[in-house]
Amino acid sequence: MANRDLRTERIQQERKQWRKDHPFGFYARPTKASDGSLDLHNWKAGIPGKPQTKWENATYPVTIAFPEEYPAKPPKIRFPPGFYHPNVYPSGTICLSILNEDQDWRPAISLKQLMLGIQELLDTPNPGSPAQEPAWRAFEKDKVEYEKKVRQQAKQYADKH
Amino acid sequence: MDCLGAWIAYASKAEFDSTVRYDFTSLLQFTIQVMASSSSSSPAMETLLDTLYTNPTFLKAETKLQLQSLIFGSWGSQFLSYQSEDSDQFARLTILFLEPDITSLAVKLADDSNDDKFDFLLRLTNFPGTPIVEESISNEFIDFWMQFADCFIEDDDRLSTMTKGDKLQNLHSKSRAFFIKVSQIYWSKIHIPQELEGFHDEFRIYRRDVGDLFESIFPIVKFPLYNNLIDNVLTSLNGTVSLSDIEASLYLINAIGSDFTENNIQSDALESVGKILDSDYLQLVTKQMIPNRFQHLVYTTVRFVSTIDWFYKSEKGLQYLPSMLNFLFDTMSMSAYQLISSKAISDICDNCRSSLQGLLPEFKTIIEQMVNDYTVEPLTRERVMNSYASIIQGVKDPSTQGAYLEEVVRLLGKLSFEVIETTDIINSTAASATDGTIRTVDYLTSLLSSLSSLGKGMQLPDSADEIYQPSEIEAVNQYWQQDPLKIHSQILEIINNFSMGNPGLADNLGVTEEIVHIFKSGLTETVGGPFVFNQAVIVQFIVAKFHTLQTTNTYPLLYGLYSSVIKAYHREMDVESVGRTLQIIFIDRISIIQTDPDIIQSVLNLLGTILSTRPSLLVSNIDMLEKVLAFGIDQLRSSERFVLRSLEYFWTKLIYLRRGNREDTVVVRRLFNETKLGYLATFNVLKYLLVTQRSNLEFFTEILKGLVAKYPMLVKGWLTESFREINEERERRGEKRIGGYDVFVKKMMISRGSRAGNEVVKDFWLEVNGLIDY
Structure with missing residues (x-):
């Protein structure tokens, strides 16, 4: 019970902080049940590709699930299944050290830092932590093919209007 | 003021780190006086802003009252009338002042004596000028109003406790009326201005945030909010048509409607959408389209058509599908809308494949355009092809399916053959390849991916028994066995043409990937089909x-x-x-x-x-x-x-x-028992397990556990013998022998290949590598 309260309180705090100060082009908000009530523990968010990269002109959707042990444990952030990136598992789960409780996750890490960290990861994949074969293989061996696929994906999530 | 600002920062930190407490009342009251009396109130206002941002608890009750009477008094009103940086600062001050106790503010809405305060906030929100370009106050207030709306949804219990009897009912009815006013302000604010140069992205995000605000307001105002917007569209259509009003309304209809489903939709919303489609709105938008020019109205209408899936899934909505699709087909002729229109077509066709068979002839025309036109985005081409196939799949009669498919497969074959024949595409992936060559290969790959999209669209959406009667299954199987139109061989010919004839394509990763998709699309099918080989x-x-x-x-x-x-x-x-x-x-x-x-x-x-x-x-x-x-x-x-x-x-x-x-x-x-396999496997697993990095340990551990579980009688010997050999190798290399392995072997044997073995292996790995588990 105590854990759950702590989680909700921290999420409320994050929400407030996010509203006050979030990076341009990003969005993050709790999902809604059919009666209009908010599900604070499950959010949807969007991460824009950095300008002047092959990820630009698109906002990539993610879901954020805050586990009961949050902030002791990190939120689970996922792109849609099949998202093309060397560090994203086929299920969409992101392989990033700040999202891993055994690695660099710290309870003090804010939602804003996580979102910016994921945005950074988009254009600077870590080939040392491959999470899916197609994108990793193309990134390592065939950059032209890799970039073509990334641009195609950007069109799928295009947000220019 | 700077000095006070520094003290505030210091005191806030000191209060956090210790039990000491500071009282800034007199200094803050002085600051408020300076702000109110000075001709240049900005420095004092900045100090108050910093205070509210750093630690709002420094403002005691009497200071708050003093500030409140200023904000909502004549001093505050002066900021409504002229545009200046001070007005932005004033709006921020107002928001930061009200935010910490926003639930109490919500309660005050019930009391008519506070109406003027709320009117003031509405007027401030409705600050004159185009948002982003000329004013930023309305933008600042979006989050504030979202938080305010949340109070009525999330803090309902608290509101009930704080408000008694009739007042609560009054509060709810006033909140609905109040948010309608908020929505009217933002409705006019999101109209696309004539001049937006340099602010496109910011304005787009502003509109998106307003959309979020409408989503937040919707649970309070409910369907009247939606119907108001629809009525606005209809009124605009019936009177002097204002396209920008229609666009703004539709934009917000899309924002609210994104959470609707066929299960939670009310019948009057269905009626309302029906009214829009009954009018000649879609024809009007089609007439407005100007080639090579992006128009928000068209884009927003396409979005509208694609987000009302709950509508066309209803009995009422079904009849409008042809007109919606024909509208989307019209927009497809303009490159600016192809991506979003194809997505809309694909969504509609996926959901309503069996109701769209009458539209196959129109689709055929679009397909021919999409396939022939070099400039069409590959993603668009694939989506439309997939939609076409999913409708064909909905036709149960295999010979009708075959007739439609044959035409498109023949077209893809003819085009790809011609392009491959006439273009030099050898070494298309080499650095020296020209842009023209790359474009040609991309186009060719897209033709192939169109074929694979056709295959994907033709997959049965459900198990065969759910779709066909047993006699129909037999007819389908028989048709595709005979394949009178030779569709199988035409597909194979296309594949052959791509993968065998031309060295530039044969080794191309993208081409092979698509061919693999084509073959795979039929592999999971339980009845015959064009892609089942x-x-x-x-x-x-x-x-x-x-x-x-x-x-x-x-x-x-x-x-x-x-x-x-x-x-x-x-x-x-x-x-x-x-x-x-x-x-x-x-x-x-x-x-x-x-x-x-x-x-x-x-x-x-x-x-x-x-x-x-x-x-x-x-x-x-x-x-x-x-x-x-x-x-x-x-x-x-x-x-x-x-x-x-x-x-x-x-x-x-x-x-x-x-x-x-x-x-x-x-x-x-x-x-395993009679040859050296068991020993060799154990020896190599152990040898490389001990030197692998920790993150790879799990893979070796699973193999070792398997050996222990399946070969318990022999594995002890294999392990002991392996350690002997590994130690000899280590000695030869001048490395330290591994001691205590007999304990490890015993522990592994006791684990019997269960999960307990993971810890045993990990501990031993740490020990051998001289590491500690933190």
Whole structure:
């Protein structure tokens, strides 16, 4: 019970902080049940590709699930299944050290830092932590093919209007 | 003021770090006075802003009252009338002042004596000027109003406690009326201004945030909010048409409607949407389209058509599908809308395939345009093709399906053949390739991916029994067996044309990927179909590819395809043909394979697939099995994570042999019991486990656990003998011997291959490598 309260309180705090100060082009908000009530523990968010990269002109959707042990444990952030990136598992789960409780996750890490960290990861994949074969293989061996696929994906999530 | 600002920052930190408390009341009251009396109030206002941002508890009750009377008094009103930086600062001050106690503010709405305060906030929100370009106050207030709305949804219990009796009812009805006013302000604010140069992105985000605000308001105002917007569209259509009003309303309708589903929609919302579509709105938008110019109205209308899936899934909405699709077809002729229109078409067709058969002739025209036009985005082409196929799939009669499909397959074949014949596409991936060549290859690849989209769209959306009667299944199977229009052979001809004839395409990764998709689209089908091929045909293709490929780029894709064939058709495959295929695609190329971890990994996955579906295809061919096992042992030295994961898959499938028959089990047991296989596997697993990095430990551990679980009588000897050998090797290299391994062996034996073995292995690995588990 105590854990759950702590989680909700921290999420409320994050929400407030996010509203006050979030990076341009990003969005993050709790999902809604059919009666209009908010599900604070499950959010949807969007991460824009950095300008002047092959990820630009698109906002990539993610879901954020805050586990009961949050902030002791990190939120689970996922792109849609099949998202093309060397560090994203086929299920969409992101392989990033700040999202891993055994690695660099710290309870003090804010939602804003996580979102910016994921945005950074988009254009600077870590080939040392491959999470899916197609994108990793193309990134390592065939950059032209890799970039073509990334641009195609950007069109799928295009947000220019 | 600067000095006070510094003290505030200091005191806030000091209060946080200690029990000391500071009272700034007199200083803050003085600041408020300065702000109110000075002609230049900005520095004092900045100090108050900093205070509220840093620690709002520094403002005691009397200070708050003082500030409140200023904000809502004549001093505050002066900021409403002229535009200046001070007004922005004032709006921020107002928001920061009200935010900490926003629930109390919500309660005040019930009391009519506070109406003027709320009116003031509305007027401030409705600050004159175009948002972003000329004013930023309305933008600042979006989050504030969202928080305010949340109070009525999330803090309902608190509101009930704080408000008694009739007042609560009054509060709810006033809140609905109040948010309607908020929505009216933002409705006018999001109109697209004439001049937006340099602010496009910011304005787009502003509109998106307003959309979020409407989503937040919707649970309070409910459907009247939606219906107001619809009415606004209808009024605009009936009176003097204001396209920008319509666009703004539709934009917000889209924002609110994104959360609607067919289960939570109310009938009056269905009626309302029906009214829009009954009017000549879609024709009006079509008439407004100007070639080569992006128009928000068209874009927003396309979004509207694509987000009302709950509408066209209803009985009422079904009748409007043709007009909606025809509108989308019209927008497809303009490149600016192709991506979003194709997405809308694809969504609609996916959901309503069986109701759209009457539109197939219109689709055919669009398909021909999309396929012939070089400039169409590949994604658009694929989406439309997929939609077309999903409607064709909904036609139950196979000969009608065949007739439509034949035309499009013939067109794809004809075009791709012509382009391949007339273009020099050799070395298209080389750095020296011209832009023209790259574009041609992209176009060709897109034609092929259109074919694979056709295959994907033709997949049955449900199990065959749900879709067809038994007699219909028979008719479908018979039709595709006879294939009177030769669709199978036309598809194979296209594949052949791409993959065998032209060296520039044959080794191209993208081309092979699409061909693999084409074959895979039929593999999971349980009844005959245009993309359902005999397994021998696919295997023949794979073998032919291995004979002709100049590079190894596409090997992993072909191994993946063969794995899928095995999964789908293992029952009708025989040991000899699998052996022959493995000889060509694996054994004959083993020296090349061993040079590339990607290929090793895909081969191991293929072998693991055979062992996990029908092991006898491999186990009964003892010559082949021995070669495979030698390869499997050799690869244990790998440090590549993907290779090790596939190795774990391969070895555990072999050790446990869950799908094996009695004969398979006898063969494998004999190999482990009577040959050196058990020892060699144990020795190599141990040897490389001890030197691997921690993140790879799990793969070796699983194999070791498998050996302990399945061969408990022998594994102790294999382990002990392996440690002896490993220690001798270490001694020869001048390294320290591994001590205490007998304890490890005992612990592993006690674990019996259970999960407890993970800890045993990890602890031993840490000990041998002189590490501590933090």
